[in-house]
Amino acid sequence: MNDVTFRCDCPISSALDLLGDKWTLVIIKQMLLENRRTFKDFLEADEGIATNILSTRLKWLESLDLITKEKLPDNKKVNIYRLTEKGLSSTPIIIELAIWSDKNLRQLHPILQESNAMIHTDKQGLIDHLITNYRKQNLE
């Protein structure tokens, strides 16, 4: 499963070898900002990912140690997916995508959702808050 191949030795291109596709960062965003953590949660999101793609991407993310997968003791059916610290550390990338979007995409896509206002007044505060909050809600 974990057949990572890197195009070259550039750190930026290498990051994109892992994260640079249509779905990987979307799934991380759904976990971080929308508290999604089960297969069904991801399927129900607005982006409309297909089941086979979701299944493949979750395995990919797990093999890269960006997320973990476990079952709760009282439920043998539902898998809970959680961001690892490595996954959580992609928060600044996601926030910069939101900022770029706010600045450049509204004329192309007028009905874009509003971003958290804090994104423009205290970016680092927002990032810290999101990470702290995520950790808090996922101690177990």
Next chain:
Amino acid sequence: MNDVTFRCDCPISSALDLLGDKWTLVIIKQMLLENRRTFKDFLEADEGIATNILSTRLKWLESLDLITKEKLPDNKKVNIYRLTEKGLSSTPIIIELAIWSDKNLRQLHPILQESNAMIHTDKQGLIDHLITNYRKQNLE
């Protein structure tokens, strides 16, 4: 050419509808950090993009107004590609990818190139410097 379709109204997913693939941000990086600006420049980079993919992506980036294409008055052959302000404003995304890579990818890919040291001591300074510098070198 410009057949942008957005999956949904999330700003982050929408940014990834434009930038979230294997090559788009790599080309922007090559322009911003490696001063590449001709078809040949891009082809010669370590990432090894194929000619047909490069051609398609340059048109895509131009149609989105992230880059411009023009010929110099003294050379009717070579096209010069340049980042627009919209393209330049993706610099923070690229820098955050480099930071994430520095932090998380070295154990997976030990021979990664060193990033500019400033990235960890004065991130905003580096971003400002890169943008100012790029503008200076591309006034014409």
Next chain:
DNA sequence: TTAATTACTTGCAAATCGCAAGTAATAATC
């Protein structure tokens, strides 16, 4: 005037995507 360079296009095989359908295990309901 011949050769080289640049910026492409075309063809094709392989890989990936995305929809639909099916399955297997567990949990909830009657």
Next chain:
DNA sequence: GATTATTACTTGCGATTTGCAAGTAATTAA
């Protein structure tokens, strides 16, 4: 306790995208 629903998948298949090789057309250099 049997039936139904839910969750997390897998499989099949057609469509799209990728990446390599080869070819082309315009311009420039030798």
